[in-house]
Amino acid sequence: MNEPxxxxxxxxxxxxxxxxxxxxxxxxxxxxxxxxxVRYVFSAAMGLYAFVGISNILEHAEITAFWDLYEDYxxxxxxxxLAYIASTMLQNQQLxxxxxxxxxxxxxxxxxxxxxxxxxxxxLVVGPTGAVTFANEGAERLLGMTSDSGGSVSITPSWILLxxxxxxxxSLAQIAVGGPLTRRxxxxxxxxxxxxxxxxxxxxxxxxGGELGGSIVAFEAASHRG
Amino acid sequence: MDVHRERPSGGxxxxxxxxxxxxxxxxxxxxxxxxIVALRRTMTxxxxxxxxALGAMLGAYVFTVAEGFIWPVGLNLLEHVCYAVAGxxxxxxxxxxxxxxxxxxxxx
Numbered sequence: 629m630n631e632p633x634x635x636x637x638x639x640x641x642x643x644x645x646x647x648x649x650x651x652x653x654x655x656x657x658x659x660x661x662x663x664x665x666v667r668y669v670f671s672a673a674m675g676l677y678a679f680v681g682i683s684n685i686l687e688h689a690e691i692t693a694f695w696d697l698y699e700d701y702x703x704x705x706x707x708x709x710l711a712y713i714a715s716t717m718l719q720n721q722q723l724x725x726x727x728x729x730x731x732x733x734x735x736x737x738x739x740x741x742x743x744x745x746x747x748x749x750x751x752l753v754v755g756p757t758g759a760v761t762f763a764n765e766g767a768e769r770l771l772g773m774t775s776d777s778g779g780s781v782s783i784t785p786s787w788i789l790l791x792x793x794x795x796x797x798x799s800l801a802q803i804a805v806g807g808p809l810t811r812r813x814x815x816x817x818x819x820x821x822x823x824x825x826x827x828x829x830x831x832x833x834x835x836x837g838g839e840l841g842g843s844i845v846a847f848e849a850a851s852h853r854g
Numbered sequence: 855m856d857v858h859r860e861r862p863s864g865g866x867x868x869x870x871x872x873x874x875x876x877x878x879x880x881x882x883x884x885x886x887x888x889x890i891v892a893l894r895r896t897m898t899x900x901x902x903x904x905x906x907a908l909g910a911m912l913g914a915y916v917f918t919v920a921e922g923f924i925w926p927v928g929l930n931l932l933e934h935v936c937y938a939v940a941g942x943x944x945x946x947x948x949x950x951x952x953x954x955x956x957x958x959x960x961x962x
Contacts, residue, residue, distance in 0.1 A: 630931045637934040644941025651948045661896050662951075674944060681941065684934070700874035707878065711885040714892035721896045 634688045642681030649674035660724040661717050669716075673709035676702040749848035750826075752781075756835075756842045758801020770826070770849060771816060790815040790823070803830050804843040813850060825850040871922025879915040886912060901950030907943035910936045 652667040652674075680702050683695035744751050750767030752760050760781040763773040775781045789798045791814055803809060809830040816824045828847045835841030886908060893900045914936035921929035 630927060634931060634934045637931075637938040641934070641937040641941035644938070644943070644945045648941070648944040648948055651945070655948075655952070677937075677941065681937065684937070700872070700878075703878045704874070704881065707881045707885055710889050714885075714889040717896045718892050 631688050631690070635685055638681050638684040638688060642678050642685065645674045645678035645681055649678055660727075661720045663716070663720060666713050666716050666720070669709050669713055673706050673713070676706045676709070680706075749846060752800070752845040752847075753833075754800050754804035754830075754842050754845050756805060756840055758799060758804055760800060761842075767847075770824070770847070787816045787818045790817055800845065803828060803845055804832075805840060806830075807832060809845075814847075870926070871919050875915070875918045875922075879919050882912055882915050901947045903943045903946040903950050907940050907947055910940035910943060914940065 649671045652671045655667075679695075680699050683699050685691075687693045687696050744764045745766075747764065748766055750770045751762075751764040752767050752773075753762035755761050760773065760783065763771075763775050763781045767773050768775065771783065771787065773781055773783050789800070790796070791798045798814065809828055812828050814826055814828055816826055818824070826847045827850050828845060830843045830845040832843050833841040889908065890900075890905075893904060914933050917929045917933040917936060921933065
């Protein structure tokens with residue numbers, strides 16, 4: 629009695645699922661979440677139910693029930709495909725968030741490097757052993773340091789730091805482990821005997837586990853008025 | 855000629871359902887919430903037709919199992935109504951999705 633109505637409903641269902649299966653294949657739009665694989669699996673899932681619709685039409689139109697045997701597989705695979713799509717979209721979102729965070733971090737890092745290189749004074753990152761791991765352009769200019777692309781910093785020619793209060797030699801390592809320093813005047817004595825008066829400040833860095841991880845050392849050439 | 859597939863009984867004298875239909879319903883009940891949670895987490899606006907489509911699929915699975923117990927003719931009709939609604943709703947979901955999807959600029 630209901631068979632003609634059911635056939636009509638199955639035709640509607642088949643057309644709907646067929647459209648849903650074809651549109652993602654012909655649509656070029658792709659987002660970070662809905663990737664090619666998601667679109668293909670969605671199309672396949674919709675195609676499976678288009679097949680179920682065709683099978684139902686044939687069955688309820690009293691043509692053949694042969695394809696009904698395969699409907700169960702199609703239905704099970706449909707749910708599995710939807711679950712795969714959900715899981716993949718979640719993973720794609722996490723990946724997209726990571727990519728965005730990494731891009732943002734790179735932008736912030738570039739901005740910070742630009743700021744550091746724009747500062748006319750010198751900025752150094754000194755490790756706990758006294759090794760200089762970073763020097764900005766100001767430091768390279770004032771203290772004759774050179775940085776290579778690998779991140780190592782070399783100092784040529786060799787100067788020595790003199791503390792005018794004690795008249796003793798000091799070093800970047802002592803500054804790095806000596807705690808915070810605010811505007812302390814030191815002299816850099818060059819091999820040819822000339823001296824450069826520099827004002828140093830430093831801030832200790834804490835490494836993992838709370839140990840001292842070196843210092844950020846900033847300095848500028850002293851300016852004398854009058 | 856009766857071309858309808860015989861429904862192997864799920865047990866008992868009065869019930870008539872296929873085990874695969876029950877398995878489908880259980881799977882959908884298990885994964886349906888996961889699918890909805892995933893959609894809500896990943897999309898700023900979930901197309902409303904998506905809910906209609908998933909709801910219709912759930913209805914179809916429920917009716918196809920229930921028709922083995924009660925009112926087989928009516929529930930079978932409702933099952934096919936649900937399939938029709940689901941098909942149309944999935945097609946409309948794609949139309950809605952194109953409007954709410956993030957801009958292609960961020961696509962890789």
